[in-house]
Amino acid sequence: MPKIGMEPMRRKALIDATISAIGERGSLDVTMSEIAGRAGVSSALAHHYFGAKDELLFATMRHILAELNTDTRRAFGLAVTPRQRVSAVVAVSFSDDQFQPQIIAAWLAFYVEAQKSSDLRRLLRIYARRLHSNLMSGLTGILPWAEADRVAEATAALIDGLYIRRALKDGVPDAQTAIALVEDYLETKLNGRSLP
Amino acid sequence: MPKIGMEPMRRKALIDATISAIGERGSLDVTMSEIAGRAGVSSALAHHYFGAKDELLFATMRHILAELNTDTRRAFGLAVTPRQRVSAVVAVSFSDDQFQPQIIAAWLAFYVEAQKSSDLRRLLRIYARRLHSNLMSGLTGILPWAEADRVAEATAALIDGLYIRRALKDGVPDAQTAIALVEDYLETKLNGRSLP
DNA sequence: TATTTTTTATTGACGCGTCAATCAATAAAA
DNA sequence: TTTTATTGATTGACGCGTCAATAAAAAATA
Numbered sequence: 001m002p003k004i005g006m007e008p009m010r011r012k013a014l015i016d017a018t019i020s021a022i023g024e025r026g027s028l029d030v031t032m033s034e035i036a037g038r039a040g041v042s043s044a045l046a047h048h049y050f051g052a053k054d055e056l057l058f059a060t061m062r063h064i065l066a067e068l069n070t071d072t073r074r075a076f077g078l079a080v081t082p083r084q085r086v087s088a089v090v091a092v093s094f095s096d097d098q099f100q101p102q103i104i105a106a107w108l109a110f111y112v113e114a115q116k117s118s119d120l121r122r123l124l125r126i127y128a129r130r131l132h133s134n135l136m137s138g139l140t141g142i143l144p145w146a147e148a149d150r151v152a153e154a155t156a157a158l159i160d161g162l163y164i165r166r167a168l169k170d171g172v173p174d175a176q177t178a179i180a181l182v183e184d185y186l187e188t189k190l191n192g193r194s195l196p
Numbered sequence: 197m198p199k200i201g202m203e204p205m206r207r208k209a210l211i212d213a214t215i216s217a218i219g220e221r222g223s224l225d226v227t228m229s230e231i232a233g234r235a236g237v238s239s240a241l242a243h244h245y246f247g248a249k250d251e252l253l254f255a256t257m258r259h260i261l262a263e264l265n266t267d268t269r270r271a272f273g274l275a276v277t278p279r280q281r282v283s284a285v286v287a288v289s290f291s292d293d294q295f296q297p298q299i300i301a302a303w304l305a306f307y308v309e310a311q312k313s314s315d316l317r318r319l320l321r322i323y324a325r326r327l328h329s330n331l332m333s334g335l336t337g338i339l340p341w342a343e344a345d346r347v348a349e350a351t352a353a354l355i356d357g358l359y360i361r362r363a364l365k366d367g368v369p370d371a372q373t374a375i376a377l378v379e380d381y382l383e384t385k386l387n388g389r390s391l392p
Numbered sequence: 393t394a395t396t397t398t399t400t401a402t403t404g405a406c407g408c409g410t411c412a413a414t415c416a417a418t419a420a421a422a
Numbered sequence: 423t424t425t426t427a428t429t430g431a432t433t434g435a436c437g438c439g440t441c442a443a444t445a446a447a448a449a450a451t452a
Contacts, residue, residue, distance in 0.1 A: 154381060
């Protein structure tokens, strides 16, 4: 019973299914049939809408990045001081929407895949640059540029590191501990420089 | 022209070939034939010595971990003060032997694979615990336990994060910058608490 | 010492399963 | 009747793991 205008719904369902499949398997080694099955359609339909598997994976990563960006913009709207902007970036990174097993597994898996695919690599570079830039937008209001750049670099690495360690389910357990660690770093780093 | 006592040589050659293959492809998606070819033998021989592919990969990760541990022990031998022990851990993590594209790619790929394989997960947990313990062996001589634990956690995350970002070849370029970032964090963290 | 037997090393060929991608066919809307 | 939606069946490639076969060293036996 084919109705008209199914495409956007199917695309979204397939992308959601991809995320959940990756989250469960823990890697991109998921079959098109598996994904299609979760979306309630045949594998042929997945190919119909996305072409090759690469494109579905690419669209999925792009979707994750877009959601992260949306969340960050929203959080920026509520932040007024530079310090709050920095905290907003951290908070979004470890929010319930982002810091969940499925998304974490996807990030990790896509990092690996980016080694092969230049398209994905470009996408992840955009994320890295955007994260850095978002952090800088707050830090430059507190520290001189060179130092702000350093702190941004370290904070970004810290966030990524906490993600990867979360994937192991060892060490950092929950989002609150992760946020506390990053904020603690920022606090000592930002307070320390205002005294002497 | 089969000589006796080939096993240890072949095993080492195959593990080395595995690392270089993973490093080049950037993932564990390397065929047994590819690996065997690099080691100068047939794929059948690789199976003869290691059984399934999983076991070869496992042996490879174990080898990487063992080398990291050896390097760390050696560095600890030269460290006398607690502060030097901490720096030793950092230095080894970013030493020329460890912080090279091949090894970094392998770490990343194995992190992903650990999601599927409980054996690999156990191995990586050992690494995480050992890293934490090595850091603590120095930090507990400087900070009270609870704080040392936190700093160890953050430092470990920082190291892992710098590894993952290095894989993207964006952000942190060389080992020296990475070391500087971690040391800078440690410096502010350790000096800050000794004053009040 | 000469021989036979066993063990170790090694590979080419192949079967079997898996999976991405295609295609022809069906059916309902426009 | 043209377009959109949908799938079952099929194909073709690829890769893991096995196996029988070969050959040389080592051990055992005569």
